[in-house]
Amino acid sequence: xxxxxxxxxxxxxxxDAVLALGISLPHLCKDDNLPAIGACRTCLVExxxxxxxxxxxxxAGVEEVLTASERAVRLRRAVLRLTARMHxxxxxxxxxxxxxxxxxxxxxxxLEQPAYPRRARxxxxxxxxxxxxxEQACILCGRCVAACQGLQHIGAIGIAGTGTHAxxxxxxxxxxxxxxxxxxxxxxxxxxxxxxxxxxxxRDGVRFERATEG
Amino acid sequence: METKTWTTCxxxxxxxxxxxxxxxxxxxxxxxxxxxxxxxxMLCVKGRFGTTFVQHxxxxxxxxxxxxxxxxxxxxxxxxxxxxxxxxxxxxxxxxFASAKATNEDAFVQQKFVRLIMGTNNIDHCTRLCHSPxxxxxxxxxxxxxxxxxxxxxxxxxxxxxVGCDPGSNHPVIASRMRKAVDEFGTRLVxxxxxxxxxxxxxxxxxxxLPGTDVxxxxxxxxxxxxxxxxxxxxxxGRTEGFEAWRAxxxxxxxxxxxxxxxxxxxELREAARLYAxxxxxxxxxxxxxxxxxxxxxxxxxxxxHGTDNARALINLxxxxxxxxxxxCGISPLRGQNNVQGCGDAGCIPDSLPGxxxxxxxxxxxxxxxxxxxxxxxxxxxxxxxVERIAAGDIxxxxxxxxxxxxxxxxxxxxxxxxxxxxFLVVQDLFLHETAQLADVVLPACSFAEKDGTFTNSERxxxxxxxxxxxxxxxRPDWAIIADLARRxxxxxxxxxxxxxxxxxxxxxxxxxRLTPQLRGISYERLDREGGxxxxxxxxxxxxxxxxxxxxxPRGLGKFVPVRQAEPAAELPDSAYPLVLNTGRVLYHWHGxxxxxxxxxxxxxxxxxxxxxxxxxAAKLGIDEGVEVVVRSRRGRLTGKAxxxxxxxxxxxxxxxxxxxxxxxxxxxxxxxxxxxxxPEYKVCAVRVxxxxxxxxxxxxxxxxxxxxx
Ligand code: SF4
Ligand code: SF4
Ligand code: FES
Numbered sequence: 001x002x003x004x005x006x007x008x009x010x011x012x013x014x015x016d017a018v019l020a021l022g023i024s025l026p027h028l029c030k031d032d033n034l035p036a037i038g039a040c041r042t043c044l045v046e047x048x049x050x051x052x053x054x055x056x057x058x059x060a061g062v063e064e065v066l067t068a069s070e071r072a073v074r075l076r077r078a079v080l081r082l083t084a085r086m087h088x089x090x091x092x093x094x095x096x097x098x099x100x101x102x103x104x105x106x107x108x109x110x111l112e113q114p115a116y117p118r119r120a121r122x123x124x125x126x127x128x129x130x131x132x133x134x135e136q137a138c139i140l141c142g143r144c145v146a147a148c149q150g151l152q153h154i155g156a157i158g159i160a161g162t163g164t165h166a167x168x169x170x171x172x173x174x175x176x177x178x179x180x181x182x183x184x185x186x187x188x189x190x191x192x193x194x195x196x197x198x199x200x201x202x203r204d205g206v207r208f209e210r211a212t213e214g
Numbered sequence: 215m216e217t218k219t220w221t222t223c224x225x226x227x228x229x230x231x232x233x234x235x236x237x238x239x240x241x242x243x244x245x246x247x248x249x250x251x252x253x254x255x256m257l258c259v260k261g262r263f264g265t266t267f268v269q270h271x272x273x274x275x276x277x278x279x280x281x282x283x284x285x286x287x288x289x290x291x292x293x294x295x296x297x298x299x300x301x302x303x304x305x306x307x308x309x310x311f312a313s314a315k316a317t318n319e320d321a322f323v324q325q326k327f328v329r330l331i332m333g334t335n336n337i338d339h340c341t342r343l344c345h346s347p348x349x350x351x352x353x354x355x356x357x358x359x360x361x362x363x364x365x366x367x368x369x370x371x372x373x374x375x376x377v378g379c380d381p382g383s384n385h386p387v388i389a390s391r392m393r394k395a396v397d398e399f400g401t402r403l404v405x406x407x408x409x410x411x412x413x414x415x416x417x418x419x420x421x422x423x424l425p426g427t428d429v430x431x432x433x434x435x436x437x438x439x440x441x442x443x444x445x446x447x448x449x450x451x452g453r454t455e456g457f458e459a460w461r462a463x464x465x466x467x468x469x470x471x472x473x474x475x476x477x478x479x480x481x482e483l484r485e486a487a488r489l490y491a492x493x494x495x496x497x498x499x500x501x502x503x504x505x506x507x508x509x510x511x512x513x514x515x516x517x518x519x520h521g522t523d524n525a526r527a528l529i530n531l532x533x534x535x536x537x538x539x540x541x542x543c544g545i546s547p548l549r550g551q552n553n554v555q556g557c558g559d560a561g562c563i564p565d566s567l568p569g570x571x572x573x574x575x576x577x578x579x580x581x582x583x584x585x586x587x588x589x590x591x592x593x594x595x596x597x598x599x600x601v602e603r604i605a606a607g608d609i610x611x612x613x614x615x616x617x618x619x620x621x622x623x624x625x626x627x628x629x630x631x632x633x634x635x636x637x638f639l640v641v642q643d644l645f646l647h648e649t650a651q652l653a654d655v656v657l658p659a660c661s662f663a664e665k666d667g668t669f670t671n672s673e674r675x676x677x678x679x680x681x682x683x684x685x686x687x688x689x690r691p692d693w694a695i696i697a698d699l700a701r702r703x704x705x706x707x708x709x710x711x712x713x714x715x716x717x718x719x720x721x722x723x724x725x726x727x728r729l730t731p732q733l734r735g736i737s738y739e740r741l742d743r744e745g746g747x748x749x750x751x752x753x754x755x756x757x758x759x760x761x762x763x764x765x766x767x768p769r770g771l772g773k774f775v776p777v778r779q780a781e782p783a784a785e786l787p788d789s790a791y792p793l794v795l796n797t798g799r800v801l802y803h804w805h806g807x808x809x810x811x812x813x814x815x816x817x818x819x820x821x822x823x824x825x826x827x828x829x830x831x832a833a834k835l836g837i838d839e840g841v842e843v844v845v846r847s848r849r850g851r852l853t854g855k856a857x858x859x860x861x862x863x864x865x866x867x868x869x870x871x872x873x874x875x876x877x878x879x880x881x882x883x884x885x886x887x888x889x890x891x892x893x894p895e896y897k898v899c900a901v902r903v904x905x906x907x908x909x910x911x912x913x914x915x916x917x918x919x920x921x922x923x924x
Contacts, residue, residue: 130263
C-alpha cells in the first residue's frame with residue numbers, strides 16, 4: 001500500500017498506516033489506547049478514490065491513500081468547521097495531555113479561530129478535586145465515554161440526548177463527585193479538548209531543586 | 215523543558231506502567247502506558263493524580279541528627295559516621311525493617327548489609343502485617359509463596375471468587391480487568407466479604423459471613439463440593455497428598471452446620487461452591503479447554519488470629535478442585551504495596567536468603583563465596599516480634615527504611631512505648647513521620663520518581679523504575695545510602711568494602727540476578743528492550759512465566775492440611791464493647807496515609823476517617839449521617855465521621871486504617887497474633903461507638919515538618 005506516495009505495510013487501519021509514516025492527520029475521536037468510534041469524521045482521507053474515515057477502515061486491500069488531496073482536505077476542513085460550531089472559546093487554562101489535538105487540527109487546516117455561537121451546554125463541574133469538566137469545550141467526540149466503559153469498565157459517564165441536546169454527563173443533574181466515578185482520569189487522558197482537564201490543585205507541586213550537600 | 219519518563223506506579227501491588235510528564239522540573243501529568251502488560255493503559259486515581267507527594271514541601275532534604283532532644287541538620291558524612299560508630303555495639307541486639315515501597319535494589323543492598331555487616335538475619339518488612347499467613351500456608355502446602363497466575367487469567371477465567379478483598383478500592387486496575395471479564399465474557403463472580411464492596415454489585419453470589427468465620431465457610435464449600443462429587447479426582451490422585459485425613463475433617467459437619475456458623479444461607483454456599491469447582495464456560499473459551507476459576511484474596515483472610523488457617527482452607531479448596539496450573543485459574547493473594555513481592559524476593563525476610571533460598575549448606579555457601587565472608591545461618595526475628603522483644607532487651611537498635619510502624623502496628627500506644635525504649639534508632643524515609651520523630655538519626659531518601667531500579671508486582675513481573683526528576687534536596691537512593699554506610703563499617707566488621715562498591719542500580723540488580731535462580735535471566739538491558747518480565751526466568755532466552763505449577767509443585771505434591779474453625783477472634787464483642795470493628799482501605803488513600811495525606815486533592819476528597827455503621831445500629835445509638843463519632847476499644851480511641859450504610863453487617867463497624875487528623879484505626883486494634891505467621895489480628899476487635907460530645911475547639915496543629923524552612 002502507498003500513502004501519499006510512500007510504501008507501507010497494510011496492517012491494521014488506514015490511520016495506523018498513516019501515523020506509522022509520521023504523517024499528521026487529525027483523528028479527534030480515536031484514542032491510541034481505544035478502539036475506533038468513528039464519530040468525528042475529522043480523519044477523512046481518499047482511499048482508491050473513495051473518501052473514508054481512516055480510523056475504522058482496514059488497510060488491507062487498499063492500494064493508494066491520499067491524505068492531502070484537494071478533496072480530502074476540503075472535506076476535512078468542512079468537518080472541522082462544523083466541529084468548531086460545537087464549542088466555545090479556548091479557556092485560558094492548562095488543558096489535559098491531549099487537549100492540543102483540536103487546536104492543532106484547526107491550525108493544520110488553515111482555520112481561523114472559529115466564531116463562537118452561544119452555547120446551550122455550559123455545565124462547569126468542579127466537584128471533583130482531581131479534574132474539572134468544562135462542557136462548553138466539549139465536541140461530543142465520545143472518547144471519554146469509551147475510556148470510562150471500554151477501557152476501565154466503570155461506565156460512570158455517557159452521552160445523553162440526541163442532536164443539539166446531546167451531552168456528556170455522569171447522570172442527569174449529577175455531579176462527578178456524587179456519581180460512581182472513581183476519578184481514574186482515563187477520560188481526562190483521552191479528551192482532545194479542554195473539556196475534561198486536570199484540576200489545578202491536582203498538580204500544585206513545587207519545582208524541584210537539587211540542593212547541595214547538607 | 216518537558217520530559218516524559220516511562221516508569222512504574224509507586225502505590226499498590228498491581229504495578230501499573232506510568233508515563234511521568236514533567237514541565238519545568240515539576241510533574242505536570244501522569245499518563246497511562248498502553249504498552250504495559252500488567253495495566254494495559256489503565257490507571258487509578260492514585261497513580262494518575264497521587265504522585266504529587268514527591269514534590270511536597272514536607273520532603274526531608276537533609277540528614278538530621280538528634281542533639282539534646284532536637285533534630286539538627288547534618289551532612290551525609292556526619293550522619294553516616296555517627297551511625298557507623300554507634301551500630302557495631304548493637305551486634306546481636308539489632309533489627310531492621312525494609313520497605314516494600316522501595317526498589318528490589320534497595321532491598322537487596324539492605325539485606326546484604328544486615329546479614330554481612332550486622333551479622334544477623336533480623337530483617338523483615340510489611341509482609342508480616344499483610345500476607346505472611348498466605349505465604350506461610352502456600353510455602354507449606356505448595357512450596358512457593360507467590361501468586362500462581364497472572365492478571366490476564368482474570369480475564370480468561372470462567373469464574374472469579376473474591377474473598378476478603380476489595381479490589382475496587384485497593385487494586386482498582388485489577389478490578390477493571392475483572393469487570394471486563396464479567397461484562398464482556400460473562401464470567402461468573404462470587405464475592406465473600408463481611409462488607410458489601412462495589413464488586414458485589416456484579417456478583418452472581420454475594421456471601422456476607424460473620425467476622426472470623428472464614429474457615430467454616432471454606433470448609434462448607436469443600437463439603438458441598440464433596441457432596442456433589444465435583445472434586446477433581448485425577449488432580450487429587452496425581453498431584454496431591456493428605457486428602458483422606460483432610461476429607462475426614464471436612465466431613466465432621468454438614469453444609470447446613472457450616473453455613474449456620476457463618477451466618478450465610480446454605481443454598482448460596484452450595485451455589486458458590488458449584489461455581490468455583492465447575493463454572494459454566496465463559497464466552498469465547500477455546501473449545502476443549504476446562505473452564506477455570508481464579509481465587510483472589512486479601513487482608514480479610516490473613517489479618518486474623520487464625521489467618522494461616524484461613525489461607526490453608528483456601529489452598530485446600532484449590533487443590534480439591536484442581537484449579538491450579540492452567541490458564542484462567544490459580545490463586546492470588548492480592549499484594550498491597552508496589553514491591554511486596556520484590557522485597558521478599560530480594561531476601562528481606564528473616565527465614566530465608568534472596569529468592570526464598572534456605573540457610574542450609576550449599577546455598578549459604580554460594581552466598582558466602584560471592585560475598586567473601588560468613589553469613590548467619592539462624593533464622594532471624596519476625597517484624598512483629600522484633601517490636602514486642604524490645605521490651606525484653608533482645609532488640610536495642612533498629613534501622614528502619616521506608617516504614618512507619620507507629621502507624622501500621624496494632625495497638626499503637628503499646629508499640630510507641632516500646633519504640634521509645636530503643637537505645638538507637640535510624641529511620642530512612644521521605645517524610646518525618648511518627649516513627650522518624652523518635653529516631654536518633656533521620657536520613658532523607660529519594661522517592662520512586664528520582665531513582666533507577668525495579669519493582670516486582672503481584673503477578674511476579676519485574677518492571678523498571680526510572681528517574682523522572684532530580685533528587686529532592688540532598689536525598690539519595692536507599693541502596694546508595696546503605697552501601698555508603700556499609701563501606702564505612704566494612705573494615706571494622708572484617709568485610710571487604712568493595713562488596714558495597716556499587717556504581718549503579720543496574721550493578722546491584724546484576725548481583726541479585728546472579729544469586730537468585732528465578733531472576734537469573736533478567737537484566738536491565740532486557741527490561742529496557744522487552745518491558746516487564748515475569749519470574750521465574752532462569753536464563754536470558756527464557757520469556758518469563760505466566761503461570762506456575764503446570765506439572766508439579768515446588769515441594770512435589772500439593773499438600774492438603776486439615777483445618778477446623780477456631781474461636782472467630784481473640785476478642786469478641788461483649789456488653790461494654792458491643793460492636794465488631796473491621797478495618798480495611800479506601801480508594802482515595804493508601805495504607806496509613808503517610809504519603810496520600812500529602813496529596814492535596816486526595817485529602818480534599820476524603821479529609822476525615824469515615825466510620826461505616828449499619829442503619830439499625832446507628833438508630834439505636836442515635837447517630838446521624840455525617841456526625842462526628844468516637845470509636846473506643848480497650849486500647850484506644852479515634853474520632854471520625856459517621857457513614858450510615860447497609861454495606862456493613864449489623865453489629866459491625868468498618869474503619870479504613872488511614873490516619874487522618876490524628877485519628878487512626880490502629881489505636882484500637884488488638885495485638886493478638888496468628889501463631890505460625892505472627893500477623894496481628896487487625897480485622898476483628900470489640901469496640902463501642904458514641905456520638906462525639908462537643909467541646910471547646912483548641913488549636914489544630916499542623917503535621918510536624920522539620921524540613922520546612924530548609
Ligand atoms: S475519571 Fe470517572 S468518568 Fe472519567 S473514566 Fe474514570 S471513572 Fe470514568
Ligand atoms: S468531554 Fe472531551 S472526550 Fe468527552 S466527548 Fe467531550 S470533547 Fe470528547
Ligand atoms: S478519528 Fe476517525 S472518525 Fe473520529
